Every structure is written in structure tokens, then in C-alpha cells.
Amino acid sequence: xxxxxxxxxxxxxxxxxxxxxxxxxxxxxxxxxxxxxxxxxxxxxxxxxxxxxxxxxxxxxxxxxxxxxxxxxxxxxxxxxxxxxxxxxxxxxxxxxxxxxxxxxxxxxxxxxxxxxxxxxxxxxxxxxxxxxxxxxxxxxxxxxxxxxxxxxxxxxxxxxxxxxxxxxxxxxxxxxxxxxxxxxxxxxxxxxxxxxxxxxxxxxxxxxxxxxxxxxxxxxxxxxxxxxxxxxxxxxxxxxxxxxxxxxxxxxx
Amino acid sequence: xxxxxxxxxxxxxxxxxxxxxxxxxxxxxxxxxxxxxxxxxxxxxxxxxxxxxxxxxxxxxxxxxxxxxxxxxxxxxxxxxxxxxxxxxxxxxxxxxxxxxxxxxxxxxxxxxxxxxxxxxxxxxxxxxxxxxxxxxxxxxxxxxxxxxxxxxxxxxxxxxxxxxxxxxxxxxxxxxxxxxxxxxxxxxxxxxxxxxxxxxxxxxxxxxxxxxxxxxxxxxxxxxxxxxxxxxxxxxxxxxxxxxxxxxxxxxx
Numbered sequence: 089x090x091x092x093x094x095x096x097x098x099x100x101x102x103x104x105x106x107x108x109x110x111x112x113x114x115x116x117x118x119x120x121x122x123x124x125x126x127x128x129x130x131x132x133x134x135x136x137x138x139x140x141x142x143x144x145x146x147x148x149x150x151x152x153x154x155x156x157x158x159x160x161x162x163x164x165x166x167x168x169x170x171x172x173x174x175x176x177x178x179x180x181x182x183x184x185x186x187x188x189x190x191x192x193x194x195x196x197x198x199x200x201x202x203x204x205x206x207x208x209x210x211x212x213x214x215x216x217x218x219x220x221x222x223x224x225x226x227x228x229x230x231x232x233x234x235x236x237x238x239x240x241x242x243x244x245x246x247x248x249x250x251x252x253x254x255x256x257x258x259x260x261x262x263x264x265x266x267x268x269x270x271x272x273x274x275x276x277x278x279x280x281x282x283x284x285x286x287x288x289x290x291x292x293x294x295x296x297x298x299x300x301x302x303x304x305x306x307x308x309x310x311x312x313x314x315x316x317x318x319x320x321x322x323x324x325x326x327x328x329x330x331x332x333x334x335x336x337x338x339x340x341x342x
Numbered sequence: 343x344x345x346x347x348x349x350x351x352x353x354x355x356x357x358x359x360x361x362x363x364x365x366x367x368x369x370x371x372x373x374x375x376x377x378x379x380x381x382x383x384x385x386x387x388x389x390x391x392x393x394x395x396x397x398x399x400x401x402x403x404x405x406x407x408x409x410x411x412x413x414x415x416x417x418x419x420x421x422x423x424x425x426x427x428x429x430x431x432x433x434x435x436x437x438x439x440x441x442x443x444x445x446x447x448x449x450x451x452x453x454x455x456x457x458x459x460x461x462x463x464x465x466x467x468x469x470x471x472x473x474x475x476x477x478x479x480x481x482x483x484x485x486x487x488x489x490x491x492x493x494x495x496x497x498x499x500x501x502x503x504x505x506x507x508x509x510x511x512x513x514x515x516x517x518x519x520x521x522x523x524x525x526x527x528x529x530x531x532x533x534x535x536x537x538x539x540x541x542x543x544x545x546x547x548x549x550x551x552x553x554x555x556x557x558x559x560x561x562x563x564x565x566x567x568x569x570x571x572x573x574x575x576x577x578x579x580x581x582x583x584x585x586x587x588x589x590x591x592x593x594x595x596x
Contacts, residue, residue, distance in 0.1 A: 125390070127389065128387045128388070129384070130387065131384030131385060132384040132386045133549055134382070135382045136381070138538070139547045140544075140545075140546050161449075162549065165549060166535055169534065169535045170537060170547060191461055194385045194457065194461070195385055195386075207530070232596075236595040237595050240595055244593060247583060250583045250586060267595060267596070269591045271582040271584070276462075280419065280423065281424045291395070292393065293392055293394075293395065293424060295387055295393070295419060295420075296389070321581075322583035322590055323582065323583065324581070324583045326580040327447060327575075327579065328525040328576065328577065329501060329577065336574065342490055
């Protein structure tokens with residue numbers, strides 16, 4: 089199995105390296121990853137300037153590795169289309185330092201790389217840990233789980249246009265409660281713009297804020313991770329509101 | 343009705359100005375838009391640096407206008423949370439020069455601004471014309487339709503978490519066939535990376551390519567616009583693959 093590994097924390101991230109190591113037990117691993125952190129890039133693609141790819145060495149377990157001055161979605165596009173010798177059968181994005189849960193998946197560079205896999209017809213996994221300290225709590229477990237999921241996908245396949253979004257709680261592996269299959273919860277933010285003044289009295293703004301999880305059922309991803317579970321969500325992008333089409337057709341819009 | 347107008351072509355775009363003019367007949371229009379073109383930004387938010395907003399004048403029909411050095415999603419976040427005096431009841435993004443159809447909506451800055459409206463609990467419209475020449479074929483019609491849709495939403499409401507994605511064909515208004523309510527089609531790309539060499543023989547890459555529309559039924563947005571119809575798609579982000587959860591729970595992932 090040819091596996092393309094990428095992330096949005098950049099190619100030097102410890103999370104990526106552990107992931108490559110674990111996946112190299114499952115298949116032939118290549119890496120195409122951003123040259124620097126690209127968090128919060130959503131599903132951005134770079135079209136206004138050309139991209140540079142540099143082949144690098146020193147990632148144990150990878151047969152090929154490239155760093156790219158682009159987004160995670162760029163990495164998947166360019167990896168599949170140009171850089172890699174063999175077309176990947178699986179895209180794995182992570183291990184991200186910080187969770188990608190609820191509505192946040194729409195902003196997530198980590199998840200967007202997996203979505204780009206789907207768009208290219210390749211099954212995909214995104215994997216994140218909640219801890220973003222130096223400790224990387226749960227990283228080994230996350231990498232193992234990604235490898236387990238890759239094996240299971242190789243055996244069972246994934247439904248078309250579906251990715252697995254894996255998130256681990258901020259706990260030592262032995263204290264995690266186990267795996268829960270979850271739904272994407274609804275995550276909003278409170279006070280998420282911080283206004284400051286520069287030394288000349290002019291305002292500027294930081295996007296920040298506290299996550300507030302709304303309407304989270306017991307099987308939402310946000311709730312599960314809070315409760316100490318490993319969350320695995322089957323994510324797909326069903327974009328049409330089918331049921332509303334008929335009513336909309338009766339509207340007078342002209 | 344308070345209406346926030348934004349786009350991804352930048353605040354100086356003719357498409358935005360025509361849209362503001364048309365919407366000012368329906369409600370009180372404010373503008374928060376990027377200071378430059380941000381196409382292909384997907385649902386990016388800017389968290390790695392602060393944002394600057396500058397209030398500007400000279401947009402006929404707008405009671406307030408700000409240009410922001412950020413993405414379309416940033417504009418909606420900051421507009422709603424900090425910049426605007428009154429919370430908008432509707433977000434309208436466009437008029438974009440170039441279509442936003444099929445899978446491309448995932449890359450679209452225009453649509454992402456509307457999605458950000460939904461995330462903040464505000465109904466939203468994205469509107470695009472297929473023409474991206476100097477002629478802006480169909481622009482007047484697009485702005486009128488957005489105003490019509492705003493009126494209809496004011497009257498009927500939109501289902502929760504749903505936006506309208508409006509696309510016009512590249513035709514003079516009188517040659518368009520009328521409105522068709524559509525599904526999001528599947529759009530892929532062929533030969534979408536172009537490799538070049540710099541003057542020193544080193545490779546670089548442009549993301550480009552020809553759109554190829556797959557599996558497009560007669561009511562797909564891609565097909566409708568190709569056939570000369572105005573396409574209106576109710577878009578929502580249903581992210582969980584519910585039907586697959588049970589099977590996934592039976593997998594052995596450890």
C-alpha cells in the first residue's frame with residue numbers, strides 16, 4: 089500500500105515523524121508536507137504564485153519526502169499529480185498538535201489535506217491529539233491508531249468520499265477510555281476577536297476566543313474527547329440540502 | 343434588514359459595488375471586504391498575525407465600509423463581532439467574477455464567507471457569474487437576483503445552516519433560460535499541475551488545469567450553468583456519514 093503523509097504543522101513536526109514511523113509498518117510511505125506551519129488555512133489552494141518543492145532526507149520510514157511552500161491541500165495535489173513515483177492508495181494527515189473537532193474541521197488544514205485526498209479519489213485519514221504542549225501526550229497512541237485504521241481501510245475499504253477524522257484526548261494513553269465512533273459536533277466561539285492598540289493608538293485585531301460546544305449529544309466528537317474517549321468520525325461533505333430544493337423552487341426570486 | 347456584503351475579489355471589485363447598489367434597495371448594507379483578491383483561500387482564517395481594518399468611503403449604497411487585510415471568512419467574523427454597529431441578519435458574498443460550482447465550492451473564498459455567516463448563525467447567499475472578462479456579462483442580473491433572494495429570505499427564512507449558492511451563465515441576461523434549483527455537482531481537474539523551469543534550471547509548479555465535470559445529472563449546478571440556466575443551490579455542510587457509523591464501530595482499529 090502506497091501512503092502519502094502530510095500535515096499542517098510543517099514537515100519538521102514531531103507528530104508527522106511519529107506518524108511516518110508507525111505507517112512504515114503498514115505500507116510504503118512518502119511525505120509531502122508544508123515547509124512551515126499552515127494552521128487555520130482551511131481548504132486553501134495556491135494559484136496566485138508558483139510552488140517550489142524540495143526533496144529532503146532524514147525522515148526515518150519514508151522512501152521519499154518533499155517540503156513544499158504551500159498549503160496542506162497543495163501538498164496532496166502536487167504529491168499525487170507530480171512528485172510521487174507511485175499514486176498513493178491512502179492519504180494520512182497529522183499527527184496534529186491540537187484537536188480538530190466539531191465545526192472546526194471546516195477551518196482545519198489537517199482535515200483539508202484529507203478532503204483533498206477524497207477529491208482526488210483517494211481514501212484518507214486525519215489524526216490529531218488534543219495536547220499541544222511539548223509533551224505530545226498521546227502521540228504514540230495516535231500514530232498506532234492511524235496505522236490500525238490504515239490496515240482496516242486496506243482490508244475493508246472506506247465508503248466513497250468519506251474520511252476518518254481521529255482525535256485523541258489530552259491524557260496518557262493508558263487513561264483513555266477507548267474508541268468511540270462519533271458525529272461531528274457543533275463548535276462555536278465566544279469573544280473570539282481581541283482588539284488591541286498599537287504604539288501609535290491605532291487598532292488591530294487578533295482572532296482568538298474560547299470554544300463553546302453547542303447541542304453536543306453523547307456521541308458528538310467534542311463531547312467524546314472531553315469525556316476521555318478517542319473519537320473517530322466518518323466525515324463526508326454532503327453539500328446539497330436535498331429536502332429544501334422543492335420549497336426553494338416555489339420561491340419567487342425574480 | 344441589516345445586510346453584510348463581502349467577497350473574495352477585494353473591496354474595489356465592480357462585482358461588489360453592483361451588489362451593494364442592488365441590496366441597498368432591500369435593506370441597510372454594510373461592507374467588510376478584503377483589501378485585495380483572495381481567490382482560492384477556501385475557509386481560511388488568519389490566526390498567526392493580527393488583522394487591520396480601515397474604514398473607507400465611496401461605496402454608493404453602503405452605510406459603512408471596511409477593508410481588511412484578511413480572508414473573506416475573517417471579514418465576516420470581524421464584521422459581525424467588532425466592526426459593524428448592528429448585527430447583520432444576512433451575509434451576501436459576491437458578485438464573484440468566475441463561477442463557483444460543483445466541488446469547487448470547497449476552495450471558494452466567495453462561498454466560504456457565506457459559510458462563515460452560517461457558522462455565526464446568520465443566513466447567507468453567495469453569488470457568482472461565469473464571465474470573468476472585462477465585460478462582466480450578467481452582473482446586473484446577478485445583483486438583481488441576490489436582491490430578490492434577500493427579499494425572499496426576509497419573507498420565508500432559510501432552513502438552519504443552509505446558504506444559497508447562485509451562479510449565472512456566461513450569457514447576456516436576456517439569453518439566460520431562467521432559474522433552475524440544482525444539486526452540487528462533482529467537479530474534478532485534469533492536468534492541473536504545470537511544471538516549469540526557472541532561468542537556473544530549477545523546477546517550479548503552477549496549479550492550473552481544465553475542469554472536468556463527473557456524474558453530472560440534469561439538475562447538477564455544473565450542467566445547469568453549461569446549458570444556459572441560472573443555478574441556485576441550497577448548500578449545507580452535513581459532515582457526518584451517519585449510515586457508515588455502525589459498520590465502522592465493528593472495525594478492529596487497535
